[in-house]
Amino acid sequence: MPHLIAVDWGTSSLRGARLDEAGRVLEEKSAPLGILNVPNGDFAGVFASLFSDWMKPAGSVCLISGMAGSRQGWSEAPYVACPAGPDELARRLHWIEPGRIALVPGLSDEQGDVPDVMRGEEVQIFGAMRLTGLGEGLFVLPGTHSKWATVQGGRVIGFRTYMTGEFYGLLSQHSILARTLDADAALDEAAFLRGVTRAGNGEGLLHNAFGVRALGLFGRLSPAQSASYLSGLLIGEELRLQELPMGREVIAIGAAALTARYALALGQRGARVRSFGAEATWAGVRALRR
Amino acid sequence: MPHLIAVDWGTSSLRGARLDEAGRVLEEKSAPLGILNVPNGDFAGVFASLFSDWMKPAGSVCLISGMAGSRQGWSEAPYVACPAGPDELARRLHWIEPGRIALVPGLSDEQGDVPDVMRGEEVQIFGAMRLTGLGEGLFVLPGTHSKWATVQGGRVIGFRTYMTGEFYGLLSQHSILARTLDADAALDEAAFLRGVTRAGNGEGLLHNAFGVRALGLFGRLSPAQSASYLSGLLIGEELRLQELPMGREVIAIGAAALTARYALALGQRGARVRSFGAEATWAGVRALRR
Numbered sequence: 039m040p041h042l043i044a045v046d047w048g049t050s051s052l053r054g055a056r057l058d059e060a061g062r063v064l065e066e067k068s069a070p071l072g073i074l075n076v077p078n079g080d081f082a083g084v085f086a087s088l089f090s091d092w093m094k095p096a097g098s099v100c101l102i103s104g105m106a107g108s109r110q111g112w113s114e115a116p117y118v119a120c121p122a123g124p125d126e127l128a129r130r131l132h133w134i135e136p137g138r139i140a141l142v143p144g145l146s147d148e149q150g151d152v153p154d155v156m157r158g159e160e161v162q163i164f165g166a167m168r169l170t171g172l173g174e175g176l177f178v179l180p181g182t183h184s185k186w187a188t189v190q191g192g193r194v195i196g197f198r199t200y201m202t203g204e205f206y207g208l209l210s211q212h213s214i215l216a217r218t219l220d221a222d223a224a225l226d227e228a229a230f231l232r233g234v235t236r237a238g239n240g241e242g243l244l245h246n247a248f249g250v251r252a253l254g255l256f257g258r259l260s261p262a263q264s265a266s267y268l269s270g271l272l273i274g275e276e277l278r279l280q281e282l283p284m285g286r287e288v289i290a291i292g293a294a295a296l297t298a299r300y301a302l303a304l305g306q307r308g309a310r311v312r313s314f315g316a317e318a319t320w321a322g323v324r325a326l327r328r
Numbered sequence: 329m330p331h332l333i334a335v336d337w338g339t340s341s342l343r344g345a346r347l348d349e350a351g352r353v354l355e356e357k358s359a360p361l362g363i364l365n366v367p368n369g370d371f372a373g374v375f376a377s378l379f380s381d382w383m384k385p386a387g388s389v390c391l392i393s394g395m396a397g398s399r400q401g402w403s404e405a406p407y408v409a410c411p412a413g414p415d416e417l418a419r420r421l422h423w424i425e426p427g428r429i430a431l432v433p434g435l436s437d438e439q440g441d442v443p444d445v446m447r448g449e450e451v452q453i454f455g456a457m458r459l460t461g462l463g464e465g466l467f468v469l470p471g472t473h474s475k476w477a478t479v480q481g482g483r484v485i486g487f488r489t490y491m492t493g494e495f496y497g498l499l500s501q502h503s504i505l506a507r508t509l510d511a512d513a514a515l516d517e518a519a520f521l522r523g524v525t526r527a528g529n530g531e532g533l534l535h536n537a538f539g540v541r542a543l544g545l546f547g548r549l550s551p552a553q554s555a556s557y558l559s560g561l562l563i564g565e566e567l568r569l570q571e572l573p574m575g576r577e578v579i580a581i582g583a584a585a586l587t588a589r590y591a592l593a594l595g596q597r598g599a600r601v602r603s604f605g606a607e608a609t610w611a612g613v614r615a616l617r618r
Contacts, residue, residue: 109545152526152539153546183504183538199542200534201503208498213491214473236442242569243533244490244562248473249442252489255399256443272534279532 040097043089044323046158046316047106048072052084053316056092061324063317065092073111081112085139093138100139101323104158107132107141117146117155123193124164124325131326142326147196154199158319159185162291163194165322166314170289176280177289180273180296182207186280198279202272209247209268218254223262225269227302233270234303237278246271273303284308291318330387333379334613336448336606337396338362342374343606346382351614353607355382363401371402375429383428390429391613394448397422397431407436407445413483414454414615421616432616437486444489448609449475452581453484455612456604460579466570467579470563470586472497476570490566496559499537505558508544513552515559517592523560524593527568536561563593574598581608 041064045054050072056065071084093100107115115132122145131140144157159179166177173192179185182204187197210221236246250268253259259267282288288304290297290313297313304311331354335344340362346355361374383390397405405422412435421430434447449469456467463482469475472494477487500511526536540558543549549557572578578594580587580603587603594601 149539150526150529151548152536153542153548154538155542155545198531198535199538200532201538202534204503205534208502212498212502213494236440239440241488242490242565244492244495244565245488245569246442248444248489248491249439252443252445255445258441258443275532275534279535 040095040099041092042324042327043092043098043100044320045089045100045102045106046104046161046319047102047111048104048158049074052088053319054089054092055316055320057320057324061321063320066316073105073108081106082134085112099137099327101131101142101326102140103142103161103319103323107143108157111141113141115141115143117157118143120145120147120197121190121193121195122160123191124322124328126193127160127164128326128328142323145194145197147198149196149198154197156185156187156197156199159187159291160194161322161326162314162318163187163189163322164325165318165320166289166291167192168321168325169314169318170312172289175287175289177291178276178300180290180292180300184276186276200276200279202276205243206269206272210265213247215247215250215254215264215268218251218259218261219264219268220261221265223265225299226263226266229259229263229266230270230299230302231306233267233272234274234277234306235270236267237271237274240278243271243275246275269299270303273299277303277307282307282309285310287312289314291315330385330389331382332614332617333382333388333390334610335379335390335392335396336394336451336609337392337401338394338448339364342378343609344379344382345606345610347610347614351611353610356606363395363398371396372424375402389427389617391421391432391616392430393432393451393609393613397433398447401431403431405431405433407447408433410435410437410487411480411483411485412450413481414612414618416483417450417454418616418618432613435484435487437488439486439488444487446475446477446487446489449477449581450484451612451616452604452608453477453479453612454615455608455610456579456581457482458611458615459604459608460602462579465577465579467581468566468590470580470582470590474566476566488569490569492562492566495533496562499558500555503537505537505540505544505554508541508549508551509554509558510551511555513555515589516553516556519549519553519556520560520589520592521596523557523562524564524567524596525560526557527561527564530568533561533565536565559589560593563589567593567597572597572599575600577602579604581605 301311
């Protein structure tokens with residue numbers, strides 16, 4: 039039986055799934071072989087070692103999303119400009135082996151004279167659209183570089199990247215804040231939400247981040263609380279910049295620990311959140327093959 | 329002849345000046361002996377080795393500003409709350425040797441439920457007030473942690489800290505932006521001002537910083553230009569948050585290379601800038617001894 043193989047090949051790791059005709063996941067696989075960890079740049083070799091069994095049935099097709107399609111990846115699949123949906127991307131697949139293995143292009147969005155880009159998240163958005171039946175809405179994909187995307191008429195009409203996860207790592211590990219912050223502490227919800235609220239003052243991250251230091255100096259935040267407060271400041275800074283009228287639904291896609299934080303912050307703003315994980319990727323690849 | 333000795337004892341270095349009765353600088357001295365580099369925490373020993381000659385004349389007095397008055401310094405001189413001017417601080421000097429050696433307290437400013445703090449900059453502000461004759465105005469002290477202070481009636485009525493210099497270091501050396509950025513390149517004024525303008529979109533640093541990456545990917549910013557553009561984004565983010573009606577005068581105090589960047593950015597916003605360096609510190613210590 040020919041199968042559809044979905045692979046999300048990112049910077050530091052790789053995940054794949056074998057889907058049946060109805061799009062159900064038959065088997066999953068993951069490896070720490072992100073594009074930065076591919077020995078000798080032998081993408082074809084890594085691919086074969088992981089997926090040749092799955093690809094054996096005649097007619098099997100594999101679609102690969104994520105950084106594997108970047109300049110540093112297997113082969114460059116040029117960005118497709120917004121607005122774009124599954125149809126546009128299906129037409130622009132970048133075939134490694136025609137009819138068998140393709141890279142899914144990322145999306146670009148021009149904002150004034152500055153572009154924005156995503157690779158891999160577009161497939162997750164398409165998947166969440168299928169899983170929810172939504173042809174329009176606001177989607178957030180938290181992570182190292184979080185994405186907020188607006189969907190209308192079944193297409194992504196625009197998006198913004200926020201370096202939230204990366205800033206959290208830099209500030210909690212390498213800045214002066216690291217001295218009075220316990221990055222390994224469990225989430226303190228009250229401190230987290232206090233940070234979300236603080237970000238709403240609109241005075242910006244450069245200023246509000248220093249407040250973590252000052253609150254620590256004055257004994258008003260413990261090291262464990264400081265980590266949660268900083269996380270709240272950063273996520274709150276993202277939220278401050280979104281249109282979130284009361285009751286707005288937001289679709290969150292990502293690791294459960296992260297989407298739970300966003301749900302907490304968005305809940306405080308009166309938004310409703312539905313969350314999805316890896317299933318959004320598999321459903322998105324399926325959407326590209328309809 | 330008794331002298332007034334002014335010392336600015338910071339985190340990584342220390343500068344001192346011997347002043348005559350009129351406040352003129354007779355001699356200056358500096359050393360890489362910031363509070364983090366004091367052997368065995370022997371502040372008295374370091375002080376004696378550097379300044380015992382200057383302190384010999386009977387009646388000599390030394391005032392020390394900066395981090396030497398912090399909890400990690402020689403002795404903790406508690407913050408004085410805003411509004412505060414030279415009179416308030418002169419009354420709250422923290423004497424190490426009564427009548428001879430004192431630490432100048434820093435300032436604190438409560439903003440909602442979050443405090444802000446400075447140590448050392450307050451003396452520079454008092455000095456610039458003397459040098460300009462201004463009893464009110466807007467003062468900026470660029471650096472690792474930049475300060476913007478508002479002066480009215482000869483007192484600092486409030487201030488904000490921005491982690492601008494520290495963010496620049498983190499982003500240009502440790503973030504994904506470092507891969508396509510030449511941190512050692514000379515200032516590219518056009519790229520710098522483009523960053524200042526971009527920050528004015530109000531979409532926040534988490535988003536605008538990612539634009540450095542995207543512009544690089546699309547070949548629209550060279551590594552050298554990226555460093556200047558990022559610097560402009562950060563300083564522009566500070567400026568976005570200040571009240572700067574056309575023609576507003578801003579007093580900038582700090583290293584010439586930094587105040588020049590702020591003058592460039594502020595000039596684009598229609599502000600007038602007067603800049604001061606170390607002389608502001610010496611004049612400020614003098615203001616505390618009147």
